[in-house]
Amino acid sequence: MKFRIIPVTPFQQNCTLLWCEDTLEAAVVDPGGDLGLILSAIDEEGVKLTRILLTHGHLDHVGGTAELAKMTGVPIEGPEQEDRFWIDSLTQQCAMFGFDQVDGFTPDRWLKEGDRVQVGQQSLEVLHCPGHTPGHVVFYHPGEQLALVGDVLFQGSIGRTDFPRGDHAQLIRSIKEKLFPLGDEVRFIPGHGPMSTFGNERRTNPFVSDRWG
Template identity: 70%
Template sequence: MSLKYRIIPVTPFQQNCSLLWCEDTLKAAVVDPGGDLERIQAAINAEGVTVEKILLTHAHIDHAGGTAELARALTAPIEGPHREDEFWIKGLPMQSQMFGFPEPDVFTPDRWLDDGEEVTIGNQTLKVLHCPGHTPGHVVFYHPESQLALVGDVLFHGSIGRTDFPKGDHPTLIRSIREKLFPLGDQVSFIPGHGPMSDFGTERQTNPFVADHRG
């Protein structure tokens, strides 16, 4: 049996929250619950799955704003991001004021994630890649069996993540993409934090920021 997914756009930023579940056990994880929790809950109900954890790629408000409330509602632990994003979690109330979001509760993840670790969803295992640049603690979740990566705001179809926020760094982001993501293989499809899915091969050929021809 395999890993299934459903993309749920949430918040005014249309952030791609993802519901992942193990087809065998119907155990699930919610990745990046930025808000619109009733929409996320409706997807959980529609798929008939049981959420056993919340996974975070990074702690910007459109990805993490609904985390504390959803964790309470589902009695689910929070895993991720990397500890380097702790200052972003503590700053969630300030982020909400800047971007006009409802003020969220600050939380402490039950588990910080490091490069090379693994997270499980039912019988499925995802590898954790620390990919800083957009934020210093950004992680990516990769499922080798289905050749699927959840890359948050590291990489988009035809673009890359912003690096003008505190502790963002453009050269570091480019390195994360070229040295951590692209070696996984051209055939790997990815769910970005915003916009349509793509695959690493397409981005290596056509992405104006990280295509191979840019050297």
């Protein structure tokens, strides 16, 4: 499986284009906006978009979802159903953050812990990792030892928990009990900023490292 990170929106959110090298079928993870950049990347890589995957319902991650789905006819999968209230509040989110209004949508498939999503011949495992939002999910490819973690974990930091239904203790549990056990060598693509590995964060991240308890 190959990937390309496409920073979008004024928040420089890491939208990711993932594709199966055998079939060239692709998924876009968290199309927050700037659809021209996303469509250009799809064209440049010569892949065929077959689905949209969402980690959670915040505007910078889902703002372009309805338009992209309408343009391409592909299904929307994720997040977990506890994030429905975030998706239902897109109008208010746009007003709050000064974004142009975007169309609302309902995912074709809500995801839950233990589900799998298919991209060509490649399968991604779904982990429910609440805390930043209650319905946040992470997509994990064991063969590539690659995780797309949205706003759960960053290089040197963790997701905010001061939004409605955020929960700091729950976020820490998600990281330590769901992500870190996958292994130190696992690389992850965060919702913002550079990639890292779970091992690096377990050793050095002041919020969740072994050193700081």
